[in-house]
Amino acid sequence: MKTDHIRNFCIIAHVDHGKTTLSDRLLESTQTVQKREMQEQLLDSMDLERERGITIKSHPVSMLYKHDGQEYLLNLIDTPGHVDFSYEVSRSLAACEGALLLVDAAQGVEAQTVANANLAMEQGLEIIPVINKIDLPGAHPEMVEQQFEDILAIPREDCIRASGKSGIGIDDILEAVVTRLPSPRWTDCDQTRVLVFDNVYDTYKGVICYVRVFSGSVKPGDEIVMMGTGQKAVVKEVGRFSPKMLPEKDLGAGRTGYIVTSIKDLAEIKIGDTITLSADPAAEMLPGYKEVRPMVFSGLYPLDTNDYDKLKASMAKLQINDAALVYTxxxxxxxxFGFRCGFLGLLHMEIVQERLRREYDLDIISTYPSVVYNVTKTSGEVVEVDNPLFLPDPSEIDFIEEPMIRATIHTPTESIGDMLALISEKRGVCDHTETVDETRVMLSCDLPLNEILVDFNDRLKSITRGYGSMDYELNGYAVSDLVKLDILVNAEPVDAFSSIVHRDKAVGKGRALCDRLKDILPRQMFKVAIQAAVYGRVVARETISAMRKDVTAKCYGGDITRKRKLLEKQKEGKKRMKQIGKVSIPQDAFVKILKTTN
Structure with a gap:
């Protein structure tokens, strides 16, 4: 097929604005999938995606569409909406020339809508604005059209009103894709250049690359080279998604599809890399290849220590399907034994843990999430610390810098007071407010990344009764008064409970942890002190009382001194026992405490 009859586009939107449902209707309308094979969330292949109603992985599909008697090939990529998967979105955008920007007619333009629109504009993509769910009782399409003009500077005349559920406006969208979006770019390069925008691992075929061919062509038997790693391989199979994999003779310029190679090692293909032919290699890589930078770190350990090797193999397989996962x-x-893992955010961390449990049948425990701190020593050396155990001695520390984020929060007008109080509580500063319309306000604020890790999003949704939304991006580092909080059980520090916190919050967090551990840890034959300490100075303490045998039970009456003598003897024994006794913390205690703190 001629390249001017090919269109590559993706669907971008905020979470739950109807991307996958709209994709289903497009597949149905172009008869790519027969009605008898149709099911809801067709492109969401994971059980996890169907259960949660969110897209985790980008899903490509090719459709044939007739317009004015001409046949067009439409290559669609359905993308995730959550901020934690913005890396997936950026790679999908790099493989397209246009994007359908979807907005819920009842919700309006939200934080992630603005972020995704800016990503598409930076890549130079043509944007088609679509107002979805216009058949809902609470739909306000006129208000959304006004928001497109005011916030994103997109003319309201360009907006298409549609409904993915009832099929309204689907033909208008397909026509706009053909008429408004440009044909494939960069096809005039003499050499073959292919962008790898995703990978999956197949037990029988090995690594399967999801690719977009920009110039040249690829066919079975060709020897290819990865420009990022220099790895060479022979192509075994090429094909397109319809939506299942269909083998073809070759993949030409402008096409989206898959390549099966002879590569079996997971580390040899990087997502975002450029593939070229080894016989006639390209001089320049395609833009879009960048190493992902994790924001949140957590330790993952198998509940059964014998499962360590199984966890290691599972992490390697999962990483090829998830380029944002980093581990050591x-x-x-x-x-x-376990792994220190880097994630893009808390939802990403939760999804990875759930996939390890389901897809690889592993029981795992995760440590308290933390971020990467820059520690400048008195000698001038700067070290990166993602684990509290590696924090240098306080006498060697000059200052500590923590990562900051620039957050954009959309909130109803009546919730602005509570929202500002939450930002202040989390050590944030709101420096700009902008009225979106008569009911909603957009807040721009700077916050420490560490403060939004655990409960910020839940509290935001609670304060705004579900109408609030947030998008954020990393915004450098700032000097902060941070300390290491240790938990000591019977004067022995327990490294799994250590954390780096702000000095003002150390006492409160220490008390909460000690109080929780007092209820979880089993009693011993002697008193056990649970202490929270900052650099050796105890800031909180709880005591687990000893199990005590009634040694005076055999004394029926008689002189009181007999009872006192027995009690004193018991007291001395308890004191000796405490000096030599060790408290072994059971595994389930770690599980309970980490579940309550996560």
Whole structure:
């Protein structure tokens, strides 16, 4: 097919604005999938995606569409909407020339809508604005059209009103894709250049690359080279998605599809890399290849220490399907051998853990999430610390910098007071407010990344009764008064409970942890002190009372001194026992405490 009859586009939107449902209607309308094979969320292949109603992975599909008697090939990529998967979105945008920007007619333009629109504009993509769910009782399409003009500077005349559920406006969208979007770009390069925008691992075929061919062509038997890693391989199979994989003779310029190679090692293909032919290699890589930078770190350990090798193999397989996952081996006195993993955010961390449990049948435990701190020593050396155990001695620290984020929060007008109080509580500063319309306000604020890790999003949704939304991006580092909080059980520090916190919050967090541990840890034959300490200074303490045998039970009457003598003897025994006794913390105690703190 001629390149001027090919269109590559993706669907971008905020979470739950109807991207996948609209994709289903497009597949149905172009008869790519027969009605008897149709099901809801067709492109969401994971059980996890169907259960949660969110898209986690980008999903490509090719459709044939007739317009004015001409046949067009439409290559669609359905993308995730959550901020944690923005790396997926940016790679999908790099493989397209246009984007359908979807907005819920009842919700309006939200934080992630603005972020995704800016990503598309930076890549130079043509944007088609679509107002979805216009058949809902609470739909306000006129208001949304006004928001497109005011916030994104997109003319209201360009907007298409549609409904993915009832099929309204689907033909208008397909016509706009053909008439408004440009044909494939960069096809005039003499050499073959292919962008890898995703990978999956197949037990029988090995690594399958999801690709977009920009120039030249690829066919089975060709020897290819990865420009990022220099790895060479032979192509075994090429094809397109319809939506299942269909083998073809070759993949030409402008096409989206897949390549099966002879590569079996997961580390040899990087997502975002450029593939070229080894016989006639290209001089320049395609733009879009960048190393992902994780924001949140957490330790993952198998509940059964014998499962360590199984976890190691599973992490390697999962990483090829999720380029944003970064991990290194580590060990803990309390939890044994495991991995220090880097994630893009808390939802990403939750999804990875759930996939390990389901897809690889592993029981795992995660440590308290933390971020990467820049620690400048008195000697002038700067070290990156993502684990509290590696924090240098306080006498060697000059200052500590923590990562900051620039957050954009959309909130109803009546919730602005509570929202500002929450931002202040989390050590944030709101420096700009902008009225979106008569009911909503957009707040721009700077916050420490560490403060939004655990409960910020839940509290935001609670304060705004579900109408609030947030998008954020990393915004450099700032000097902060941070300390290491240690938890000591019977004067022995437990490394799994250590964390880096702000000095003002150390006492409160220490008390909460000690109080929780007092209820979880089993009683011993002697008193056990649970202490929270900042650099050796105890800031909170709880005591687990000893199990005590009634040694005076055999004394029926008689002189009181007999009872006192027995009690004193018991007291001395308890004191000796405490000096030599060790408290072994059971595994389920770690599980309980980490579940409550996560």
């Amino acid at each position: 081996s580590e060990s803990s006195v309390a939890l044994g």
